[in-house]
Amino acid sequence: MAKTLGTARHRALIALLIEKREAAGLTQTELAVKLGEYQSLVARLESGQxxxxxxxxxxxxxxxxxxxxxxxxxxxxxxx
Structure with missing residues (x-):
C-alpha cells in the first residue's frame, strides 16, 4: 500500500477537520482540551504530519x- 500522508484524500481530510473546527469557533488548544490531548497533537494532524x-x-x-x-x-x- 502506498503512503497516505500528503495524498489528495489526506489533504481533503485535513481541510475538512480545520473547516469544522473553525466553524465550531474552537482554537487548536480548545479542541485539544476537549479531546484530552495536547495542542501539539491537533497541530500535527492539521499540518499533515x-x-x-x-x-x-x-x-x-x-x-x-x-x-x-x-x-x-x-x-x-x-x-x-
Whole structure:
C-alpha cells in the first residue's frame, strides 16, 4: 500500500477537520482540551504530519458536530 500522508484524500481530510473546527469557533488548544490531548497533537494532524485514525475521526465528528458518514462520502469521491 502506498503512503497516505500528503495524498489528495489526506489533504481533503485535513481541510475538512480545520473547516469544522473553525466553524465550531474552537482554537487548536480548545479542541485539544476537549479531546484530552495536547495542542501539539491537533497541530500535527492539521499540518499533515500525522494521520487521523478512525477512532480519532469519530471523536472529531462528535466534538465538532458533523456527520462522519457525510464527511467520508465526500472523501470517497476524491481520487489520488
Amino acid at each position: 500525522r494521520r487521523v485514525d478512525v477512532v480519532e475521526f469519530l471523536a472529531f465528528a462528535d466534538l465538532l458536530g458533523f456527520n462522519p458518514h457525510d464527511a467520508l462520502d465526500e472523501l470517497i469521491r476524491i481520487k489520488d
